[in-house]
Amino acid sequence: MALSGMRGLSVFISDIRNCPNKEQERLRVDKELGNIRTRFKNEKGLTPYEKKKYVWKMLYIYMLGYDVDFGHMEAVSLISAPKYPEKQVGYIVTSSLLNENHDFLRLAINTVRNDIIGRNETFQCLALTLVGNIGGREFAESLAPDVQKLLISSGCRPLVRKKAALCLLRLYRKNPDVVNVDGWSDRMAQLLDERDLGVLTSSMSLLVALVSNNHEAYWSCLPKCVKILERLARNQDVPQEYTYYGIPSPWLQVKAMRALQYFPTVEDPNTRRSLFEVLQRILMGTDVVKNVNKNNASHAVLFEALALVMHLDAEKEMMSQCVALLGKFIAVREPNIRYLGLENMTRMLMVTDVHDIIKRHQAQIITSLKDPDISIRRRALDLLYGMCDVSNAKDIVEELLQYLSTSDFAMREELSLKAAILAEKFAPDLSWYVDVILQLIDKAGDFVSDDIWFRVVQFVTNNEDLQPYAALKAREYLDKLAIHETMVKVSAYLLGEYSHLLARRPGCSPKEIFSILHEKLPTVRGVGPMPLADMANLFNSLQLMVCPGLDPNPNNLVASTTFYSESTRAMLCLIRIETDPADRTQLRMTIASGDSALTFELKEFIKEQLVYIPIPPQAPAPVLPQARPTSPPTAITDPGTLLAGLL
């Protein structure tokens, strides 16, 4: 075990490790932070070595999980140090502690720029690495031209140029305008002629990003990518150091194939033929070997090839080969390959017409639904959902229902939703559909959203033939000892409307039904939402702008706001609250923004606000069914829109 070469640091680390508990550790850390703070204040007294040591200690403390809210300045200031050891520490600690949103990173831009345009190659590398890892928009604007110069300069060594390629990639991601497309189409093609495989790999990553936004400009790169693939596939001119367990530069192969997936077609017949030869060889020639790493590398290439084949919309024969391969993969013991097999099979569904061939593997996929590995179960669920059609819907939905009883909570919501959608889409008959939804509510009521049971009620309302059956089923469920509150609500509604159709059956007289519902109803926890006017006031106070007139329904409220969170930028968000005047316990909130994480955060924020405001004194009475049906709730809108919201 090599010692760190910085005695003070090693001693500190040992001290921390020797702390018998968290409390002691915190004390030791606080002591050290206090010490560092004092030493930093008196900067004159600090030697470069000491500065380095303290900055590393800071990073170590930060990694332990403590807040290190000072000392960023010192780390950044080390970047301007004249000598390499200190400069290196400054660059590395800065890029680990800070990110592009830290304001005073800006202070370093000039120093960084000087290092990039200067003559010292090692300094150039440090600077390019920092900017490539944490550079933001401002760095992009100031430094992109200099980085581009380095990348295309033949005077620069491969070491610098490969860093410049990835640095430019980052800057491009932060601000696409820094790459002037007109200039770059030729340059990019030239870069692909590079002999050094390190530089080529980095350049290929850059190409992938450029092409993903604009393939038109980079057509000339297409044949070059194919040539590179050919060369690698034949193991031509590949130095030993770039061969990974016998596979020539697998990462470069994968990147090249990824780049090709952004071009809509391969027009030139020669290029197309060469490409398909390479792909065919990969598809047919990738064997399973004992060495795990060689296996992973060769299969990484294989799966990317599969994706490319799917994208190129190859002939039916090649596609069937792919499905056959995938069929093999989903049944192997190795879990990684099984996972990827399922994932890629799902992708195949979306691309091409191989439904029938995939259905042959249904039994194996259903087995995967019960795999001990949750990652594999998720993929299996997605695949089953995608391959469901009229012929296998009953089987698949019934499997999902069965699985629902034993599945873990993380999956139940998704399972219920998917089962409900499939049941509705492919129901062989409506009474089966009603059965399925009621079973869903029974097994996983907590995870069945209101939209789902609104819908089944809607169907029953619109189909007279269904009504006695639905009422009967509802009555049966009420006899169970423990039933979910959603089931009580559904049964209350169905029986309230249609129990008269059952009147002659045992246990179904109006009096009996009334009493059993009354007995079950106290389990219904309802919290009355505040009246719409109060809610509008609340929204205004939260600076959510209420927009009257956007929704003509007087029971709904629509508001808009600009919202942002730590991880997203400010976006316009729309919020709709729908209330149901016939059922005062129901309220539905829908939020739309451009970002699902943001939508979730805004929803949580609003829910919090609604919960903490005291509920107005007029709490609604629980809904009791009447002997004669009343009109159905008017808040149910078109079924299509209801589920559109869900999906």
Place this chain on the structure above:
Amino acid sequence: MIHFVVLISRQGKVRLTKWYSPYSQKERAKVIRELSGMILTRGPKLCNFVEWRGYKVVYKRYASLYFCMCIDQDDNELEILEIIHHYVEILDRYFGSVCELDLIFNFHKAYYILDEILIAGELQESSKKTVARLVAAQDSLVEAAKEQASSISNMIAQATK
């Protein structure tokens, strides 16, 4: 792209973190907590991929350390798994049969090496030989500077005796 790299011990101690997308300090702590919970509890016979918040996390356990890399949904999982192995092999070569203790006391070296393998969350260099050469060159630069500094201080010490 790779959004972040995290090395956690079996007890949940963080040995290295590198972030290629902007996460605030609070978010970083949250991420580490969530991932530790998910990954450390996974059995040995399960696959090396977990789905998390719309991303994928590829992880591999080497002795007492879990190496985790977070990627986008449509990235190539096996490719990343081998990037992890590539990093581990390089660490192994550098330290001579690396163990967790090496990474604890020499975490700064682990960062230097990582910076030669990944930039902007993409693979920078797939030749172990080249990476080893570069890191050795950096080490000798630091050594040279130390010697120079100590020889200067010797001269001063002599001159001021």
